[in-house]
Amino acid sequence: MEPNTGVTFEDVAGVDEAKQDLQEIVEFLKTPEKFSAVGAKIPKGVLLVGPPGTGKTLLARAIAGEAGVPFFSLSGSEFIEMFGGVGASRVRDLFSKAKQNSPCLIFIDEIDAVGRQRGTGIGGGNDEREQTLNQLLTEMDGFTGNTGVIVIAATNRPEILDSALLRPGRFDRQVTVGLPDERGREEILKVHSNNKKLDKDVSLSVIAMRTPGFSGADLANLMNEAAILAGRRGKDKITMKEVDDSIDRIVAGMEGTKMTDGKSKILVAYHEIGHAVCATLTPGHDPVQKVTLVPRGQARGLTWFIPGEDPSLISKKQLFARIVGGLGGRAAEEVIFGETEITTGAAGELQQITQIARKMVTVFGMSEIGAWALTDPAVQSSDVVLRMLARNSMSDKLAEDIDNSNHIRNNRDAVDKLVDVLLEKETLSGDKLRAILSEFTDISSIKVERIPIRELIEA
Known part of the structure; x- marks a missing residue:
């Protein structure tokens, strides 16, 4: 459990639509009585869906940071053990601690590891995984009213999740965290270039234009590669030459031996x-x-x-x-x-x-x-x-x-x-x-x- 993540929406760039969808979750965690007074029930669970590296985990931490509530974090694979009943026991312990610290936020990363469709025969007929999923379904359905415990899960494979997990009353909503557009990429580049020395010729808008399909993690890696390249070349600042070479390396691979004339x-x-x-x-x-x-x-x-x-x-x-x-x-x-x-x-x-x-x-x-x-x-x-x-x-x-x-x-x-x-x-x-x-x-x-x-x- 993290009492305070220290991450806010200001630290998350390029996913403005997702931030707007999640803003009301923050408001509920801050002032639940405003919603309860008019009989509103906040969603019990929110599923973040999107490609790898788009900032789903960072968004979850930002929600907890904005609301100032404790943040419980773990991966779906941490529930699964070879010993029967361990996963279900961990689910019960997790929700028990969460209720003691409400209002709070539970984040389950890669939920498809435990929430895969039941009865498909995938995974060698592992009953332990199904028991764990059943316990998770029970705990989410067992919330009484507005307890202040919100579950956020992340996956890039929503199509394989069990339908019982996605029904209203469990994961009520799905928020798509997609690849950023050009403007979003420019905002992300600003975040990841704050601690780097850039030459005056470096244009973040040009870099954003040249990197369609890059996720936030890809752009962070790009700026890091450019910084490594600048250091290797003995420069004290990152120039556009290092950025261009880094894009070429990420997209097409390492530079090979130059061809001889012929x-x-x-x-x-x-x-x-x-x-x-x-x-x-x-x-x-x-x-x-x-x-x-x-x-x-x-x-x-x-x-x-x-x-x-x-x-x-x-x-x-x-x-x-x-x-x-x-x-x-x-x-x-x-x-x-x-x-x-x-x-x-x-x-x-x-x-x-x-x-x-x-x-x-x-x-x-x-x-x-x-x-x-x-x-x-x-x-x-x-x-x-x-x-x-x-x-x-x-x-x-x-x-x-x-x-x-x-x-x-x-x-x-x-x-x-x-x-x-x-x-x-x-x-x-x-x-x-x-x-x-x-x-x-x-x-x-x-x-x-x-x-x-x-x-x-x-x-």
């Missing part, structure tokens, strides 16, 4: 410039951030893009642009070196664009056969004609459009110039790439201006 290096250079040129010349594609010949992980070279504001909502134009950009590397190999010299380097990209194309037809309804979702098992098993139409539409239509978008052949001089610069510098920024490309072709009409949503709202 055919392989030239081929990789044309491959990556093919991606960058096709992406830049295709409306709707994310802008190029940089192109590099520095190997990372399994990749011999990489083309990085600055992602859009909301990666969860993607238009048909954007999806098609990703297909064209993804095929740019293979197209460059074929145009420059000939069809017999194409390599296996495009294997991963071909898998990705095939998946995009298939989903455009079978999931998103973005084909000439209309707004059909062909992923439903009943449709897939019964309507063979629709599946054949989808397959034909996907191959012929996309092939025709992609042939009409052969930016490599149409801009051969620009590609050669970009490859020469890339071979010399080994890393080419997006701004430099667009500047060189604009010398050979007009890109002003397809330049995508990135306007953050918050600026649109303020306007």
